[in-house]
Structure formats: C-alpha cells, structure tokens
Amino acid sequence: MSLNFILKHENNSKGAVLLFHGLTGSPFELKKYGQFLYSNGYDVYAECLPGHGEKFEEIYTIKYQDWLNFAYTRFDILKKQYDKVFVSGLCLGAVLALAVGIKFKNDVAGIIALSTTLFLDGWRLPWYKCFMPVAFATIVRFYYSYPECEPHGVKNIKTRNAVKKLLAKGDVGMNDFPMTGFFELLKLSAFVRKNLKNLISPILIIHSKDDDLTSLKSAKVVYKNISSEDKEYIILYDSYHMVLYDNEKEFVFNKAIEFIENHNKVLEKRKEAVLCI
Amino acid sequence: MYINLLYCLTAFFLAILFTFRKYITNKLQDGLKISAFISSIAAVLLLYIIFSFIMAIIVPNIINKAFFFVFGISPFIIGKIAKYEKVNFYSIIQLICIIASGLYVLSI
Helix, strand or coil, X not given: CCCCXXXXXXXXXXXXXXXXXXXXXXXXXXXXXXXXXXHCCCEEEECCCCCCXXXXXXXXXXXXXXXXXXXXXXXXXXXXXXXXXXXXXXXHHHHHHHHHHHHCCCCEEEEEEECCCCCCCCCCCCHHHHHHHHHHHCHHHHCCEEECCCCCCCCCHHHHHHHHHHHHHCCCCCCEEEHHHHHHHHHXXXXXXXXXXXXCCCEEEEEECCCCCCCHHHHHHHHHHCCCCCEEEEEECCCCCCHHHCCCHHHHHHHHHHHHHHHHHHHHHHHHHHHHC | CHHHHHHHHHHHHHHHHHHCHHHHHHHHCCHHHHHHXXXXXXXXXXXXXXXXXXXXXXXXXXXXXXXHHHXXXXXXXXXXXXXXXXXXXXXXXXXXXHHHHHHHHHHC
C-alpha cells in the first residue's frame, strides 16, 4: 500500500508542498492534487504515514506521537532544502498540517487544511457511536473497527464506484477504520485544539457542509481559535469528506494554488525588502 | 436486592459476550453488523461500570465498597495498560474480573 511520491523539478522550483494523507488512506488520495501543484511549479512530497504501510496490523500499535514525529521530521528536512514550504493535508493529514504549523510557527509558509477531522461527528457514523468513548477507554477498542461503507466520503457516484473498486483491491487504502486509529486521531485532535492559539501561519480551511465523517464544527473550531491574521474559510456545498476527488475538486485545486501563489508572492516581496535593507 | 440481581445478570451477560466474541464476529461476517455487535459489548460494559459504582455507593461495608469501586474502574485500568500484541491475555484478565465481580455480588 506504499504509494509514496515525490514530484520534483530539476531546477527553478517555486517552493515545496508537503502533503499528508488521511486516516487509513495513502498518498494515492493526494496524487492528482500533488500533480496539479507540481504542474504549477512546486515540488511536492507525499509519504505514507506511520501505521499505513504494508502491514495492516501496524495501525493497531501506532501512537499519535509517531504521526507527529513523522510530520515534524519531514517538515524539518524540507525546511533545510527550501525557502518556502507549504503544508497541506486531508482529514488526519489536515490535523497534522495544523500540528506542524503550531510547532514551526515562523517557518511554515502556509497551511491548507482540507476536511480537518477534529471531531468524529459526521452523518455517516451510526447512532451507536455514542458508545465510542467507552470503547476507546477500554479493551474493546482493539475489537472494534468501523467498515468503510457508502458513501465512502464521495458524493459523485461515478467516482464513488471507482473508489469502491480500488478499496476492494486493497491497493490504495484500508477497508476498515480501526477504533485504535480513531482513538489516536482524537488524542492528536485534543493536542492540536489545546495549542491552536499558537498557530500564526497563513491558513486556508476548506470543509464540506455535508462532510460524512466530520461536521463543519471542526473547521469552525480551527478558524475561531487560531491566532493567524491571514485566514480563509471556504465551505463546499457539493462534496462529502474526500474533497480532493469529489464534485468540487477543481475548485479546491484552484483555491489551493491561488492561496499558495499569493503567499509565495508576499514572501518573495518580503525577501526582496530584506535584501534592500 | 434488585440492584444485586441486575448487577449479577449484567456481569454474566458481559462475560458471555466476551467469551463468545470471536465466535459471534466470525458468524456475522458483515462489517456493519460486527461493529454493531462490538458496540453492544461497549454498551453492556458501560452498564456494568455504572452498576459497579452504584453498588460501591449503596453497599454498607467499606471493604465491599472498595471491591465494587475496583470492579468499576477495572475496564479503564485494563484498557490503559492493554497492548494490541497481548490483546487475548488482557481480554482474559477483563473476563476474570467480570466473573469475579458477578460471584462477589452473590456472596454478599
């Protein structure tokens, strides 16, 4: 399931974009997004998060600190190579992007948070999700995994069927959401929420109104609690959770590159001003 | 008296669910049904925890109170220390705790 990709220009790259995929996903879900950013002059890096590799069982043993360390390390490496590093992610990846923004507050050129999952309160989750906290806190969390099911986070029927086929093959992501993964995601979410006030980087938040996994509450909490002066919040009305390949994917791609280009220019001007001084 | 009976029934029902968990999940096959079944274990476990704390409040003897308090928090302690690699071992410990609490309530 390792579908890591690095899209690097020979020379004259405008900067780097570090991408993080979602829970039980893989870099495959970021491929088209990455290619789009690459075609606009940016080097793009996307790697499998810990616990999402070849062995399915690894997700049961992973801790949220492993994801954090992974994200910090990858950003640190890129920061040494590029002047401008943007961070973007989907679902769990968006939470990690926020965590990177909190840790490296002065170094992150910008954050694009897509379907940020701080709360598991989407309409797809069954009524018995109310027992989740008990399951999380007890041994039951090791027994419990919620199966990937309709609508697979996708509103577009054609794309949904394609996703179903790919998931059936097991090549691009896991067929279940293990409860231990959810548990660690919520712990990571609690850590990020606690530190949101330390986030000062420019940020673009994109969230679907009908997100099936996490409601708009997550995006609103981020928008309200961060200290960034430069923040933008866009609500999508014709997509579910997987905004990168749903009905409004082109809109998302365009907004993302618009945000990156604008902040790239600002950083260039600032750099020139510093050089003049 | 009724609460003793309810506690005992909950404990033994939970013990049955824990014991036959693997068998039932293999039988169910469908992922959504399995997740609903596991949720039902979580629901009964919640009931068991609530009853344990109620027992800890209403029983007169301090030792009995301490025992029921320990039974009530045991799922959280076991949940905290459990590791995926040794999940069967910790499941057995949880099961023993539940059965012991059921027998204990009968003995008082």
